[in-house]
Amino acid sequence: MSETYTFTFMKEVSSLLHAADGNPFPMCVQCGTCSGSCPVAAYMDYTPRQIIAMVNAGLKDQVLESNTFWYCASCYQCTVRCPQGISITELMYALQRYSIWKSRYREGLIGPSFSEAFAKTIVRTGRTFEPILAPSYIFKFKLGEFFREIQNATELMIKGRLPLLPPRIKRLENFKRMIRRIIPMGGVE
Amino acid sequence: MNNEQFEPTIIGFTCNWCSYRAADLAGTARMKYPPNIRLIRLMCSGRLDPTFVFKALTGGADGVMITGCHPGECHYLEQNYKALRRFHLIRRTLKGLGVEPERVKLVWASAAEGVKFTNEVKNFVEEIRALGPLNWGGVGGNGHPIAAPITEEVPA
Amino acid sequence: MEKIGVYVCHCGTNIAGMVDVQQVAEWAAAKLKRRGVVIGRDYKFMCSSLGQELIEKDIKELGLTRVVVAACSPHLHENTFRTACKRAGLNPYLCELVSIREQVSWVHTDKDQATAKSMAVVSGGVERVNYHAPLEPLKVPIHPDTLVVGGGIAGIQAALEIADAGYKVYLVEREPSIGGHMAQFDKTFPTLDCAACILTPKMVQAGTHPNIELLTWSEIEKVDGYVGNFSVTIRKKARYIKTEDCTGCGICWEKCPKKVVDDVFEAGMGMRKAVYTPFAQAVPKYPVIDRPNCTYFIKGTCKACEKFCPTNAIDFNQEDEIVTVNVGNIVLATGYETFDAKRIAQYGYGRLPNVVTSLEFERLCNAAGPTNGEIVLKDGKTKPKAVGIVHCVGSRDKNYNEYCSVICCMQGLKFAHLVHERTGAEVYNFYIDMRTPFKGYEEFYQRVLEEGTHFIRGKVAEINDAARTPDEEGKLIVQVEDTLVGVQMRIPLDMVILSVALEPRRDAKETAHKFGLSCSADGWFIEKHPKLDPVSTMTEGILIAGCVQGPKDIPATVAQGAAAAARALGKIHAGEIALEPFRASVIEEKCSGCRICNGLCPFNAILFHEDRMVTEINPALCQGCGTCVAACPAGAIVGTGFSNEQILAQIEGLLLLNVGEEAVPA
């Protein structure tokens, strides 16, 4: 079945970038520098370049169904090399936000839940509880994954490198009120 | 019209070799700037007699933009430096007369700098808009919107 | 009272689409009647012959004494309308062209405001034209000699055209030989002519032409004067060779013990001696001694060249010589430099030995180059089995140069063909877009496709030597997305050629300043008009040709060289040139002898008569900038074309719409 071009998706995504500098996505000339540079490209459903083309063409469903932007490692290699000055990493973040807000992402992806869990911890305590190894979210998803990491975790615990209680900041009430001034509903809580 | 915005009138003096061509380039490239500025071509910014500036400011202009070649790039070797000196003199005099010296601006723009010219005009219009209509201590001044052509015949 | 005609041009829809031209014309006729306007007309194309006839007819029938045309920039059509006036018997300088296209319709977006501004602009023109005076153009004689700066193919072509027409040319080149970049190339696309075979005959012609004086190993110090009569100071750097005695036999460089890496001609790929000519067919044949590298100049002993020279032509005591030449026209053909590939660190140039630039590869496959044309790896013997050619290195990239370097696609195809033909290696071209627009180019692309070169659409992300698989061991790994399949590829190669961007000369700005020209933001010299006058500049009498104006291939370069020559010849032939008669003069009775103006003129046109205590301006030296006019406290200096009265009137006219009727001066 053939498709037709719609540009609302591109405009919606563009509007999610408040502060990021960089040129508009339609300036992309599809040279592939981003995807040639990306260390994760081989594991993505579509390369970052293809995602830009798909966003520009309005293929919203395919984009949101893909794992590409959840696999971005935030290494910014694409961004600094882009000959058109497009902030590709920021586009990936914008797509993640879009996806979370619309609660539309592919079944089984860990990224969205992790991000939400991580964000909640910060909003509640002002600090994080060792993100990489915190079992709560891993447990929720892949038991196997967790057991694979447990060996590491135990060793780290022995070496005194894992905290037992989550840390908190002192002026937590101010902090929470501060967050409410940005997100009135209290954010992701 | 809601909230009538003050539309300043600005006279721009341009050099035949650089900034006038920058203005031409802005046109050729279809860049956009507000219509508040009206340009006069001189052969060189060095030709700028301070009288011209005072004539413009007393005759209804709210601001004057003087433009010339970048230092070191004057078509007549070094005459833009003389424009620079006169520019400072003009600003001092205006201050003495109780007029905001910021109403006169000096901009260097080469023939290639259509973008710079456009941006400078845009900024200057906003700067003058922020200053409001020129007021010579309550004497004269202008309040006519620029888009209102005179309908009466101009006398001889 | 003057009788003024106002003519407003539609320029098709260019003006009429944003300005109500009819309203402007009618308004001028009705409201500026008492300012002298007797007729206001609008017309589709004022610059057309019918449009011009309209003006001519009105001059004759209505007895117009002044004309105001509101149309495009005076830099485009001022002359057209002046000529029309002249045909109708009106002095051409009584015509004023005001711009409502570049300065109104093209830059504004509100039709009412644009129309109002057009009225103001017309009114400014009307007030100004009242004070115009009839003038005669200034005739300046043209010196018949021409200076050509830069001895590459553009400069050689220009010099030969002018010399063949019978006029003298000084051809200045900073290197020891003429020839430029083209002399470094092996083959030229798309015909694969040997570059030396087609270039050297022209070099020899230029070297032996009775009308061409070659000044190689020389640089421009200073340029004075103006069109028709430039005075140019040239530094002839010391060659330490008596050229009148030297036969170019070559014994000196054979005997010279000092080897130096040749960064210029061999692009760092080969060696030369401290006394050298850059290549065998150098013109002139005389060598130069490279003073910073010469053992004698460093240590005070050696003089091997002097001992063996059969004609005693070595002279260690030579000094730089300063010569001054007078010329009527100057052609600048100073060419380009190549992009420094080290700036893109991820391509590994300088770190990975078999990553070479396009210029280095030209030397590598040149039969007269350091490997005698053998395409081999850095070890000097291994033939590559797989070669990559990377397009757009430093071009089409906002991090480096935004422009397209024009020649790289065709150059990449040429390299692909040469590698294929001489080594049988697999060749990969990595491109963003293939651009093969001129005669025979697309056909060449087809030919290379047929030869089996692989074309990968994707800008190379990085080149490294970190092997991940046994296949990659010891190879250069090019990492790139094949954008046509959407897969990241790693391609193990033996050699990678970087098609580096063409860039302006490092000293382009300095050169431009010396000759009173300007550079674009990229650094290329700006032509008078990008389409219609690509070889002229804003400075009358100074022409540009070749890559100094922007990247281009050899055919376009040669065409520009010839075009610049034609321009110069036209002026030389006319013998004189008409200049704007905008000059300053002193009204002696008004001059108080205060001498304020005396120090202002950079052209020394102002002189003071001590006896009469008055200043005088030499019209032959005056360039018409008007700085002294603006400075004179007594108003004793008048400037034609841009008098105080004219400008003050124009200011009044421009502001007419802003003031009430009562404030309008009578």
Add this chain to the structure above:
Amino acid sequence: MKEYAYFPGCSLEKLAVSYHTSALETTRKLGVKLKELEDWNCCGSTTYFHIDELLAYTLTARNLAIAEKTGLDVVAPCSACFKNMYFTAAHMKGDPDLAEHINFALEEDDLHFSGDIRVRHLLEMFAQDIGPDEIKSKITHPLEGMRIAPYYGCQILRPRRDHEEIENPRYFEDLLSAIGATPIEYSLKTRCCGGSLIISSRTAALTMVRNLLQCARDQGADVIATACPMCQVNLECYQQSVNQEFGTDFSIPVLYFTQLVGLALGIPKNKLGIGKELVSAMPVLAAR
């Protein structure tokens, strides 16, 4: 004595505690004072940008505002924290509307950030502010013969574009030379370690760690020096997983550069947190 405002970040509390202690020990020895920010909060790492861009900037702006009050340059040892601070400061300076919005939120904690602060990474502080010459002059136990792979990682360099040599920086090498070690040349020194990708795509992340370890070992590295807790954890704690996944036998100690500088300054190993690593550095350090 030179003084910096110090933002340790969450990881240095426990997971990278040896980075924290060695940073404090070495700077004290070098005559630089690190003044920890009072009541700092988590900067949100990169993850907060997945939720809300404005809140992500606000979280960092709070720390910046606290730091600004000290009037000192602020230094962050973690590359993600550094990147967030550097760009939040830059964006707030360049975009008054953004600054106004964020400062409105900061009022709740009686804070205000004006944008006038210099943000430095701890590695930049050592390698550029203090400088290799100064450090070299204080070295008592040069790490002679130790072949160290300097690992820059991502966010200390990118996405800054104003940075002259983001593709081939040299200052880490210069620092390692200054402490007497031999920095090795390997082409992946600025490539990504996988970051938090281990959570979303284990295979991709382990491959990236493998490639880095491989490249460093191929060039003969005894130790990998890092300047970021995330990089350290990925390269060290997942070596075992990499070995299981790919059948390799990596056992390369991964130390913080501050630990190495500390050794060269003659600080006892236990004070530098050496011994807390999962891949023991003892075989390499045995002779020292």
